Amino acid sequence: RLCIGTNRGLTAMAPSQRTEIAACIEDLEAAAPWAPGDAAWLDEPLPEALFGCWRLLWASSPDVLSLSVIPLVDCGQIRQDVPPQPQRRPGQPLELLNTVELSPKGAALLGAVPLLGAFFGAKVTIKALADVRTGGGLSIRFTGGYIDALNNAPLPRLALPDMPSQSSSSTNLLTTYLDDEIRIARSPLGDAFVLLKVAA
Numbered sequence: 001r002l003c004i005g006t007n008r009g010l011t012a013m014a015p016s017q018r019t020e021i022a023a024c025i026e027d028l029e030a031a032a033p034w035a036p037g038d039a040a041w042l043d044e045p046l047p048e049a050l051f052g053c054w055r056l057l058w059a060s061s062p063d064v065l066s067l068s069v070i071p072l073v074d075c076g077q078i079r080q081d082v083p084p085q086p087q088r089r090p091g092q093p094l095e096l097l098n099t100v101e102l103s104p105k106g107a108a109l110l111g112a113v114p115l116l117g118a119f120f121g122a123k124v125t126i127k128a129l130a131d132v133r134t135g136g137g138l139s140i141r142f143t144g145g146y147i148d149a150l151n152n153a154p155l156p157r158l159a160l161p162d163m164p165s166q167s168s169s170s171t172n173l174l175t176t177y178l179d180d181e182i183r184i185a186r187s188p189l190g191d192a193f194v195l196l197k198v199a200a
Contacts, residue, residue: 021058025192029176029184039136040175044090046132049180053081054195061191067100076101076121076150080195093129096140100124101150121150126160136175138185 034040041047056064056078067075081097088094103121126145130138144162149155173193177184183195 018060022060022192025058025184025194028182032177033179039134040178041132041134041136043134044132046094047178049178050175050183051082051084052197053079053200054183055079055198056193057196058194059192061187061193064193070102074103074105076103079198081200091132093131093141094138096128096130098126098128098142103150123148123150124160131170133172136178138173138175140171140173142171 032040040050064078067078077100079097079099081099082094083097085095101121101123124145124147126142128140128142130140133139142163145160147158147160172188173185174188175183175185181197183197185193185195187193
């Protein structure tokens with residue numbers, strides 16, 4: 001509830017409100033549904049709750065907050081999807097899809113003409129592989145992606161350049177809270193990501 005109206009942390013707000021949200025996140029982490037000293041997972045198999053479609057509710061990461069300063073662009077839904085992977089074996093990387101919807105400022109005014117409005121927006125999907133770490137960690141490597149028009153507008157998909165899957169550059173996230181509805185992850189610097197599980 002504290003995140004309502006904050007635009008996932010992208011909107012300017014009073015420092016006291018950010019402090020209140022940060023304290024609420026810490027309280028939720030302290031109530032994580034596992035014993036003290038344990039983690040969301042210690043080893044494989046991974047918990048079923050991890051898999052699904054996760055919509056970002058709040059972030060304190062500069063990488064996410066920078067989306068608010070892109071000139072003349074509104075940032076829509078941000079998601080990380082962890083699809084079920086029944087053929088995956090323990091030790092193999094997880095496949096992830098990170099998506100963000102972008103549209104020119106004012107494009108919402110074209111809502112009365114959905115098809116026309118779709119031509120002014122794009123959904124950027126970044127593919128990634130995540131190596132599973134003990135103690136609830138994921139080491140994420142981005143491998144490529146594509147850009148689609150919003151609302152299934154009849155425009156061709158634009159492929160993004162592939163990135164080497166063995167690239168030394170990776171993003172580490174530690175899952176600090178996980179249940180069937182809410183997931184909290186933190187970067188090594190302590191930046192928080194709060195996500196809500198949604199329908200596909």
